[in-house]
Amino acid sequence: MTSLAPDALGPTVTIGEILVEIVATSEGEGFREPLNLIGPFPSGAPAIFIDQCARIGGSAGIVGAVGDDDFGKVNIDRLQRDGVDVSAVAVSTDHPTGSAFVRYRPDGSRDFVFNIAKSAAALIEWTPQVARLVNRAGHLHIMGTVFAMPSAWEITRRAADIIKARGGSLSLDPNLRKELIGHGQTRERLEQLMAMSDLILPSGPELALATGIADERAAVQSLLERGVGEIVVKRGDAGSTYYGRHGVRIDCAAFLVDELDPTGAGDCFGGAYVGCRRLGLEPAEALTYANAAGARNVTVRGPMEGAATRAELDDFMARTERARP
């Protein structure tokens, strides 16, 4: 039994920022001198999620906006090639495609230069194309980044109601940061979405932040009591845990890989998990594919470059050692 609507009901849809990412090839602090860089890589958390969801075999579509430039084309080309419905991606004639420059510090933390809020990425509107995609969607995946984007938030709220009304399901990747939770209407919006969610995929301290409960088990219990069908806790290189109804808990050991570029791992994890569950896989199997998708993605430079088909993940799993549970 799955708490998510089957793939046959219609595509998994996500809404939000489509970006290019430019990565510094050397570690260090910031971008205050000319550096060697690589890019543009297609990026944006919702875009990475939906690309992985499509690559693993799920039907998938995205609502977003890019500029009328090569950075927009690099995203649309990639998503389309990987099977994502891009009919609801608007092309702005006057705003550029959003971008993120990323540089890793030696301690693993990152410096960014963003152009998102004033780029095409933030100009999401309810168009006839969006209505058409949403009206035939079977599932909505919500990235917490919409909390900070007023235009995306309105579309998300509207899409959630339509998709739930037609028997679809809803998943939420909170993507919360401490600084954000007290900001504006974030808390209120998060509560609204959690109450509607069939699946929540928190990572790091997000579960405690979202529920206000420090203990993982108690936090999970409070979500299950609110009607959330399954909670999957992402722990990066420490694996992941599924919590379902009736006290079901499944732990999944991590795949042991050399990390080259961690960006996008959580989004690939989510895309693989939602895709597999909607295709009818049991939680344990979906969880294993999700772990493999996240692990494989960090071995490739570029946030979306490691998104993999099911066959590629089978191959990856066959040749990759796992941590002891």
Place this chain on the structure above:
Amino acid sequence: MTSLAPDALGPTVTIGEILVEIVATSEGEGFREPLNLIGPFPSGAPAIFIDQCARIGGSAGIVGAVGDDDFGKVNIDRLQRDGVDVSAVAVSTDHPTGSAFVRYRPDGSRDFVFNIAKSAAALIEWTPQVARLVNRAGHLHIMGTVFAMPSAWEITRRAADIIKARGGSLSLDPNLRKELIGHGQTRERLEQLMAMSDLILPSGPELALATGIADERAAVQSLLERGVGEIVVKRGDAGSTYYGRHGVRIDCAAFLVDELDPTGAGDCFGGAYVGCRRLGLEPAEALTYANAAGARNVTVRGPMEGAATRAELDDFMARTERARP
């Protein structure tokens, strides 16, 4: 005798876009796949001009805006280090620093991805800091890029009147493209500025575009008759020509260099010429420094990286062969 106000009257001021430039290290078409890049380089035609003007020893200031990010800092740091007054550079808290991605094609033409019109670069306002700089300026250098920037145009018009009224002078680098001249008020604005200019520095087909006269000598004559004191025609690797009153013509042979990155050459030429003339150098000498500044800049990757001091240009001239006149 020079037709430009002496340096002692106050700094040369320019107004316009401050950008970072990111350069692809391989030739080819566009940015539709991940490429090796180098950047951020400080850039923007007015910024390159004023940096070279300051480096050659002229007093100099710029009116512009950057974002509150590393790309803004890389520009402010460089300009400040090179002696440019940056007190009138605003820092936007919500718009990113403007950017230009550049890739050369094998035939020497270029592909761009711009973020200028919706970036901080386009948000130039008349602030108390701008007023203070303009009120003590001795010369205004106008880049034709302001024709396409409504905010910069208003400030430029106002600054031109103030600086001329206090005995200052005005130079114009038309930076015209065919597609632009018929656009909106460009023709009318160009006429206004040409009538006020003491020096015009056209390149390529700009002289014919600006005057509507195909023959160079006749076009120059029409400008001299309108009161322009000197016209300097930039011809890239074919050198340059000075035209002054009373039929004076000075041809300057090009320096022979291996071109690595042509971006910024014309702006460095202008900055060196205006700087030298305002410091009291005769046309022939200023023209030679200007040619050297443009030539030296194309031997260095990055639009502003080759901007040179007078000593560096003396050294460059001593060791660089010149084309036959």
